[in-house]
Amino acid sequence: MLGRTSLVVSFCTLVGCLAETSTDPTVDPGTGSDTGGGDPTAGTGDPGTLDLQVTKDLFRFGIVGDTRPAGIDGTSHYPKTIITKIYADMEAESPKPDFAVTTGDYMFARTNGTQATPQMDMYLNARAQFTGPVYYALGNHECTGATTSNCGPGTTTGSTKNFTVFMNRMIQPLGFNSPYYVVNFHGPANTWTAKLVVVAGNAWTPAQATWLETTLAKPTTYTFVARHESTTATTAPGVKPSTTIINKHPLTLLIVGHQHTYLHVPANKEVIVGNGGAPLVSQTSYGYGMVERRADGAIKFTELDYQTHAKLDSFVVRADGTPTN
Amino acid sequence: MACRGKTKPPIHVPGAVTVPATHSEIELDGEWEEPDWDRTAAREVFKLNGVDARPFSEIRLLHDADHLYVTLYAADENVRSSEKFDLTIGKLAIDINPQGHLTPAVPAIRTGADLDGTLDQETDDDEEWVIELAIPLSVLDGVNEGALPVHAGRCDVPRAGGVHCGAWDGKIVLGAG
Numbered sequence: 001m002l003g004r005t006s007l008v009v010s011f012c013t014l015v016g017c018l019a020e021t022s023t024d025p026t027v028d029p030g031t032g033s034d035t036g037g038g039d040p041t042a043g044t045g046d047p048g049t050l051d052l053q054v055t056k057d058l059f060r061f062g063i064v065g066d067t068r069p070a071g072i073d074g075t076s077h078y079p080k081t082i083i084t085k086i087y088a089d090m091e092a093e094s095p096k097p098d099f100a101v102t103t104g105d106y107m108f109a110r111t112n113g114t115q116a117t118p119q120m121d122m123y124l125n126a127r128a129q130f131t132g133p134v135y136y137a138l139g140n141h142e143c144t145g146a147t148t149s150n151c152g153p154g155t156t157t158g159s160t161k162n163f164t165v166f167m168n169r170m171i172q173p174l175g176f177n178s179p180y181y182v183v184n185f186h187g188p189a190n191t192w193t194a195k196l197v198v199v200a201g202n203a204w205t206p207a208q209a210t211w212l213e214t215t216l217a218k219p220t221t222y223t224f225v226a227r228h229e230s231t232t233a234t235t236a237p238g239v240k241p242s243t244t245i246i247n248k249h250p251l252t253l254l255i256v257g258h259q260h261t262y263l264h265v266p267a268n269k270e271v272i273v274g275n276g277g278a279p280l281v282s283q284t285s286y287g288y289g290m291v292e293r294r295a296d297g298a299i300k301f302t303e304l305d306y307q308t309h310a311k312l313d314s315f316v317v318r319a320d321g322t323p324t325n
Numbered sequence: 326m327a328c329r330g331k332t333k334p335p336i337h338v339p340g341a342v343t344v345p346a347t348h349s350e351i352e353l354d355g356e357w358e359e360p361d362w363d364r365t366a367a368r369e370v371f372k373l374n375g376v377d378a379r380p381f382s383e384i385r386l387l388h389d390a391d392h393l394y395v396t397l398y399a400a401d402e403n404v405r406s407s408e409k410f411d412l413t414i415g416k417l418a419i420d421i422n423p424q425g426h427l428t429p430a431v432p433a434i435r436t437g438a439d440l441d442g443t444l445d446q447e448t449d450d451d452e453e454w455v456i457e458l459a460i461p462l463s464v465l466d467g468v469n470e471g472a473l474p475v476h477a478g479r480c481d482v483p484r485a486g487g488v489h490c491g492a493w494d495g496k497i498v499l500g501a502g
Contacts, residue, residue, distance in 0.1 A: 070381070070383065070398050070400070070453070071357035071362060071363060071398070071455070072356060072357055072358055073357070073358065073360070073363055074357065074363050075363060076363045076364050077363065077368070110358065147441075147452075230450070232448070232449060232450055233449065233450055234449065235449065258450070258452075259402060259450050259452075260381075260400060260452070261402065279380070279381035279398070279400035279453065280379050280380055280381050280400060281380045281381075281400045281401060281402040281451075281452070281453075281483075282379065282380060282402060282483060282485070283379050283380075283483075283489060284379070
């Protein structure tokens with residue numbers, strides 16, 4: 001039986017260093033071993049937890065939305081120019097964000113085809129423009145493509161090729177074995193704490209529900225939840241049940257995508273960032289979001305155009321998600 | 326002496342889009358699964374005032390010995406049966422709605438449609454709809470004689486209000502088959 005291991009790795013940015021103080025070990029899926037993580041259906045321990053120490057009060061991260069071609073297996077028209085520029089823009093932000101979080105949909109590929117890997121190659125080549133960590137959310141296109149799809153061990157669809165490519169190329173390099181996980185942040189001298197809770201709405205299981213309830217119950221100053229679909233995309237299997245759980249706990253900001261647009265929905269403490277290159281459904285531009293902790297403790301969000309760097313929108317919320325100036 | 330085995334050379338018209346030939350069977354289902362749609366087809370993005378229209382739309386074209394294949398893509402957050410593409414190729418002028426219905430009806434034209442979302446459901450969020458058409462070359466007067474003018478357009482009415490249009494206007498010639 002594997003036990004927990006401790007590993008200290010420092011990610012240094014212009015702002016300071018995020019020191020990784022512990023990481024859950026991986027476990028072979030399906031072995032049933034109680035290692036504190038791995039098989040999301042086992043329900044034993046945290047599927048994935050990362051604890052990071054932020055050495056300066058400025059806490060800043062980027063948000064990147066949906067990036068996929070218009071047509072299935074549309075590799076020749078993958079929006080690589082757009083997503084490459086978005087990640088290059090984030091790298092050039094001053095100060096540079098400590099990390100980025102994505103909202104899902106990195107491909108549009110047949111699950112019985114061959115295009116998931118080349119499209120993932122293009123995405124990750126673009127992502128390489130940004131030297132900080134990136135925490136990825138699972139999109140419906142990483143399952144079967146249908147919003148109603150549900151993938152992963154213990155689900156009726158199981159692990160499609162797209163899901164496997166997502167897990168192998170995006171999740172497992174983070175040290176996780178599950179598409180849902182949490183990253184905890186501790187401010188200087190622990191004066192504030194934050195958690196980034198990544199929910200997999202297209203890999204929904206009772207075990208994830210239990211994990212989400214337990215994870216959100218742990219108090220932190222700030223709680224950011226990332227999930228592919230928004231609150232209104234109720235045909236995704238995990239949206240309604242996760243929303244019910246989320247609504248029972250403190251929330252600073254719900255970060256979602258799926259709709260190929262940018263939209264702020266204050267009533268749901270929600271921001272939709274789905275404009276990372278996928279065909280736009282609205283008048284918004286392609287771009288990305290930036291989240292920043294202000295000196296007064298409020299959280300400022302800014303949406304930026306990827307070409308002009310113009311500010312498309314901004315808003316400020318308190319730690320409890322209520323609006324402020 | 327009859328010229329046997331000689332095919333008609335492709336027409337070259339400056340500024341015209343050459344429509345590639347496809348040698349695979351196109352299943353009219355709005356899915357674009359045939360590799361030629363991605364790798365070979367002529368592709369044009371709808372514009373408004375010289376920039377990509379928002380919401381996004383595009384047209385792709387292929388042909389074989391008997392048909393011009395046209396596919397139309399619409400990114401759409403709220404798909405309604407009242408929405409349409411308007412398509413003009415030479416003298417042919419039709420509207421096509423998200424269900425693939427043509428107005429006016431042209432029985433010779435076969436269509437297929439795919440919707441990622443729910444039709445006429447205002448309370449949820451849709452993604453896109455795709456139309457595929459197989460237009461017999463016999464319906465397109467002059468298609469083998471020179472470039473045909475094409476107009477493809479679409480106007481979208483988002484939930485936030487307003488009307489947002491985009492279009493592609495060009496000429497097409499059939500490439501070598």
